[in-house]
Structure formats: C-alpha cells, structure tokens
Amino acid sequence: MTLRLSLACLLMASSVCAFSQTKTTDINNLSDDMGFYVGAYVPMYKGQEADVTLGLTYGYFNSDGLGYRAGFQYTYRVAEIDNSFGFPIAFAYRNKALSSEGRLKRGAIAAGETFGYEAIMGYRDPLRGALASFIANLFSQLEFYVGATPGYISGESTPVSTAWYKSGTNDIQENTWTERNGNFSLFLDAGACANYRIWRFDLKLSPAFHYNLTRNYVLHTDTITFENGSDVGLLEPSEKALRWFFSMTAGLSFRF
Numbered sequence: 001m002t003l004r005l006s007l008a009c010l011l012m013a014s015s016v017c018a019f020s021q022t023k024t025t026d027i028n029n030l031s032d033d034m035g036f037y038v039g040a041y042v043p044m045y046k047g048q049e050a051d052v053t054l055g056l057t058y059g060y061f062n063s064d065g066l067g068y069r070a071g072f073q074y075t076y077r078v079a080e081i082d083n084s085f086g087f088p089i090a091f092a093y094r095n096k097a098l099s100s101e102g103r104l105k106r107g108a109i110a111a112g113e114t115f116g117y118e119a120i121m122g123y124r125d126p127l128r129g130a131l132a133s134f135i136a137n138l139f140s141q142l143e144f145y146v147g148a149t150p151g152y153i154s155g156e157s158t159p160v161s162t163a164w165y166k167s168g169t170n171d172i173q174e175n176t177w178t179e180r181n182g183n184f185s186l187f188l189d190a191g192a193c194a195n196y197r198i199w200r201f202d203l204k205l206s207p208a209f210h211y212n213l214t215r216n217y218v219l220h221t222d223t224i225t226f227e228n229g230s231d232v233g234l235l236e237p238s239e240k241a242l243r244w245f246f247s248m249t250a251g252l253s254f255r256f
Helices: 002-029 100-121 126-136
Strands: 032-043 051-061 066-078 081-086 089-094 141-153 161-167 170-180 184-198 201-212 217-226 234-241 244-255
Touching: 032 066, 032 201, 051 089, 051 244, 066 141, 081 184, 089 184, 100 126
Parallel strands: none
Antiparallel strands: 032 051, 032 244, 051 066, 066 081, 066 089, 081 141, 089 141, 141 184, 161 170, 170 217, 184 201, 201 244, 217 234
C-alpha cells in the first residue's frame, strides 16, 4: 500500500512539473491579454485628495515584447469634480516572463544582497529590507508604457467653499472652488506594471503619472482681508491649473 501511494505521489509530481514547464513555454508565446483594474487617482497638489478609479484593459504584444494597450477608465471624482471617463491607449514593452524557479533564485539573491548591505551600514532592521527585496523580485514580468488618454468629464464645477480665520488683527475670508474648464480632456500617461503570473492569469500592480494637456481642472482661491475689523475687504484672487496626477492601481488579467 505504501509503495503504491509513493508511486502515485511520484506520478502526480512528475505531471505537475511537466505541466509547469508547458505553462512557462506557452505564457511567453501568448500575444493578447484582457483584464480589469481598480485603484487610487490623486492630483499631485497639496490639499487634494485621492479618489477611486477603475477600468478595463486590453493588450497585444509581439514576440519581442513590443505592443500596445487600449481600454476604458472611469474615475468617480477628480479634484472634487464628478465623473471622469477616459479611453487610454499606449505603446508598451514587456520583458520575458521568468519561471517560478527563476523568480525564487532572483528573490533569494536580492534578499541576500540587501541584508548584507543593510547589516554593514547599520540599518535597524535589515531582515525587513531583505524580505521586501525578496517579495519585490517574485514578480514574473515588468511592463512599461507611454500613451495618451482622451476623455470626457460630465461633472460640473464645484460650489464655492468658504473658510474664515484670523491673521493678527485681521479677519481673513477664503473662498475656494474647482472650475471644470471644458468637458473634453486629454492626458499624457507614463507608467510601469509589475506582473505576478499564476498560470494564464497576471496579478498586476501599476503606478503611473498623468499630465493634463487641456487644463480641465482649475483651482480658484479668493482671499479677502478685512483689516482691523473693517467692513471693506481687500480681494486677492488666484488660480492654479491642476495638471499633474498620479495613480496606483491593482488588477487581474487573462492571457490568450
């Protein structure tokens, strides 16, 4: 009975190994992928909050790793203005996917190098750095892309928000709002994507930067100073176009 069980386990292990090798070969030859992502989208300016973005993506790559991506993106709110829709398209490059063995070997080497460096330099917790390096190197593939996102913003300019505060003997009234400067938008995009492969599925982690060419989001601040309790205030208007944005998304795609 023990011999039969051992032979059965050996046969199963051989089958798994053979299947894993087949997967590695096939995955690098698959040219298309499709999936979804969700994450945070934030203007890169003080006082601006992040909001949720989600989307669908399709990619095609040739055997050299060159390809393109296209998709659909929806952001619930940007700079307090609702409902931003985008249609990103980008040129992309991804390297060859590493096997599970290759990832483990690369992670072990990186962890050892990080631990040694941090121990020599006197870091407080070199083991934590080594663990972070090991995990970071478990990703099977990296992808880089540059492109553009034409889109449409259906939300309206925000209402005026008023705040009062004191500055010495003066009373300060500050009125702020974000103007939606046109419905149609165009962003330039640049980002990277780390893929963690499980059979034909990729778990994806993607940071990216975005630059708004069409000046859609303009932050207005009107500062009114009432000197020594006067009823007449001195108005100092200012405006700032919010052009730089950052996103961090996670997603899942299927290769075919």
